[in-house]
Amino acid sequence: MTATPPQPYAQQVAPRLSSRPRRRAAALRDAVGLVLLPLPLLAGFAAVLPAAFAGGGTRRWFGGGRGESARAEAQAAKDAAAAAFYELDTAQRDLRISIETITAVDSSPAARRVAADFDALGRRIDEVSHRYITAVDAHDLDRDDLEASVASRARAELTGAKDELVRVKQELDRYEQSLGALLDKAETQLARLAPAVERARQALLAASTALDAVRGSGLRADDLAARLAALGPELTKLNQGAGQHGVPETLQRADRVLRDAEAVRAEAERLPERAAETDRRLVSLRTRAQALTTRSAQVEPVLSELRRRFTAACWQDLQSVPEQAAEAVKQAELKLAEARKARDEQRWPDATALLSTVRALLNSTDEAVSAAGDRLRQLNAVAKNPQQEIERTRFAIRDAQRLAMAGRSTPDPRHARPLDSAVARLERAVGTLEEGRHPDYWHFLTETEAVRNTVADVVAQIRQERGGAGV
Template sequence: MDQRQSIAEAAVAASAALFPERGMTARWEPVRARCYGASGAYLALTDRLDQLERDERGSVEVTQPEIDGVLRGLTDAARGVDEFYRGNQAHLEHAVAVYGSVPQLVSQVRAQAEQSRQAAAASPYAAYPSIRQCAAAVDEGLLTLEAAVASGSGGATRDAATRLETLVRELSTALETAPGKQHSAATAVASAATRLDAARNRLERIAPAMSALLREFAAASSNDLANNERQARAAIDAAAADLAHAREALTSNDPEAALEKTTTARAHLATAEERAEAVTDRLALLRQVREQPAERAKAVRFKLRDAQMLAVNKGVVPQWGSVLDAQAERLDRAGAGLTGRHPDYWAYVSELDAISAFVTGVVERMRNTER
């Protein structure tokens, strides 16, 4: 029993150190207590038997039922250990194996960390921010590992070693990718410069498009676009400044800074392009609607009829019929609002889009109700 208990106790300790969330200690405690109780009864019995051998007057008595009871206690305790171990065998053996591998893991990761730090220090790209950051992270990981080892916590040690292993891989990756960054940065800067030229050309289309919007359509159709040219121009100026800094970084052999500035420039260019396209797209859309205003409404009405048919087929007309009918009335009112010399086509388009989105939501709710 003692031997079995020792094996199980060591496995539970390994589990508690590495996987405390499994709660093995709490589950082992009553089994352990039964072993201690059986051992205590056995020791007490052997002590009395020793006294019986020494007692010539026969004042000490030990009965066979007492001996049988102690033996049963030992047998039951041993069986409890076996049942506990078999019931958790896969996990306990895994915990023991992992716990036993921790010292080897620590030694291996320490060696890898030292090698990677030496490689970083000797690298011609050691000044790159990515390599400096990764190297500093490895240094910090080493300190964390040493503290965990000193604490004697197997779980904390394993976690620290695993974390350091990840940091070493990141440093190795940074060292591997460093040689190609100068070329990548040069390519990125050239590509962004081409995009900047295109954005400047697109900027020139904003003013004529805004002028056409104001001439051909109600002022309300373009009020939200009034600042687009100014915003696009500011974004282009910011992108040009970022690209200038990127070129300076390239000249200074700092491709990571160049890539960072190029990324920022691209974000500014995206803003400029979005502001320019919003104006030209609005003009194209309103002209299309003006030519055939009924076509856009026809598509929404078709979508509404599909929703009404779905309500009928699913038997949910009492819940949704009046709601969908109300959208048909909204469609009629939207079309009736296209009056005057300069009808508000943008308000018309916005209302049709709102009706379409509402109908989509109703259809989704009807389908969810069905499920």
């Protein structure tokens, strides 16, 4: 019987790498860029592999009977041991790929224990492999003068070596099964790696393109250019690969670059509209400031009429409005000039902040200028017909009293007390209108408004309580 010499290792393993370990190996090499080293045991046993796998060349068989049978049994044991050695070797190589996948992605204590456990298994594999190689070298089954007793001893040693190889292979299989969760996690991260890096690169390209377009329109966008330039070193590290910087760190870096680049792109695309909006706000706020200057000049005549027709308590708090309005408008115009300069220099955050300050100044001035005219109108109305204000307030009180009594024979004291106080307060306010020739109408108006606010609070409390009770 002539045995075929073993093929080179790469040809032996190629069909098996179509399985899951081969996919893992491809993923690891492509994504992480790790160089898989050959197993230590193969380096030591390379010289003896042909002899271990060979079934012997063409030989003549002598003897017969018991001798031939012993030689055949020994040869069968040798072939079985070679097959077991081959299966263990292949399983170890496949598992090494899984271990390197895990350790390349995961630096946790659990992953470090995995590597240590695999090294311990490797030493056990070296031991049983050495026994197998020793048994193969110790017996030349092709000798013409092979004795039956020697063949029997060879069969026993080779069978024992095979059994140990099988047992260690089973240990290796059980160990591989225990790696399921860690390996799935590592493979998931590896599957994310290449797309994440590519998305980051594309985001940087899109940001650069958007920035070029903005600059082409005459906008400098220096702050955006600086932010984009700051991402350059990050891109360099992405290009260096996960093999140098680690998978988790590379994933985090890719996500960070993607987020920052997309922010730069979005701001660059909005920049022309931001410039146009800044220009519109400059014009609008300048027009508003000019209008307020005109309106401020009308406050003094209003104050004169208030002084002439009503008591000091009705207008004293408005005395400083003309001066305050003029000062606020002056400050607004100075801030507008600063905003115009910031816009011309394309300092967009500064321009936006200054315009917000201008708007706040003009809003407060507008309220103060309007307050004088509103005060005069309110006082004129109540002086002409105070009964309308009184009835309005009494109606609010009566409406709240009806709500407080709804479904009850007596009101809740928590509701009745503030409503009774509101009635008394209104009567006192009405009484002030009969004091002297020039009643303090402003005090009367503030009192009636306070009464209505109190009543509104009681109504809100009643509705909240009844709503919470499902009524």
